[in-house]
Amino acid sequence: MTTVSIQDLMDLLPNYFIPEQAKGMTARIGFDLGGEGGGFWTVVIENQTCRVSKEKIEPLDLTLAGDAGIVLDIFTGRLDAMRAYLMGKVKISGNMSLAMQLTGLFKPDKDQLRALGGKLD
Template sequence: MAEVTAQEIFAGMKENFVQDAAKNIEATVVYVLQGDGGGTWTLRVHNNELSVDEGLQDGANATVTMAAKEFVKIALGQGNPVSAFMTGKIKIQGDPFLVQKFLSMFKKPNNI
């Protein structure tokens, strides 16, 4: 089985988006992933809809910086985001509680 990439996870985010978990949230979070398979993606929730754009978009409420491999582990449910944050593997500029809410808006990808 081929290794899952961050690109594949971001490509499937709309499909794994849980609209009910996004009620009353209007926010933008930028993910800056470093290392192999890295890149920058901007996720925006507006009117209960998700947009996912590759690259940096204006108006971020929070920016998450981490290794691409760590992101993949967390997205697949194989890593713990709280312990990764506490050990410095995840750095957040802006609202960390918003980032935590964003995590709850997605079911684990099973379409990869």
Template sequence: MTKQELVTKMQDAGAFVPGKKVRLHFGDEGAILLDGQANQVTEDAESPADTTIKVNWNDWQAMAAGQLDGMTAFMTGKLKVEGDMSNAMQLQGVLAKLR
């Protein structure tokens, strides 16, 4: 799956945290913004977010496929959270919408 396909799939699934802006930053692959205020998913890497989740693209793909648990990824350092941790805790629900 490409990042653009992910954006489209997440937009169609309504995969965002209501009322919050959460950025998924994939390093060299860029970033996407789950904008729960505007109810949209975009490739916006610049505007402010309540929470930024840093994870490499391959680990994100494994999480989206259910092969890597988000908490395990966090505990092993594969996933880093900047900002409001409670938004990151809702990531499992966001991922569930993709399956």
């Protein structure tokens, strides 16, 4: 069985966005990811919408750096975001208040990810 890629996640991220959680929020969040499937993505949140671009869109309010697999584990619920940060698996720079809100802005659909042929457990 193949594994869901970080590109799969980034493509689906706008579908997992919870607009109600982003009232009044405007943010640019950079994901600087290494490892298999790594790259740079910018998540832009404004007017209770979310879009993802495969490029750096500055200025960034927050940058998360780490291995693509670790970030995928965080978004699919296999790894707690705070634990990953405290263990040094993810580096955060910029608006720490925004970083604390980040996981509450998205609710990934594990069934949808499994339908892509992804191994989540």
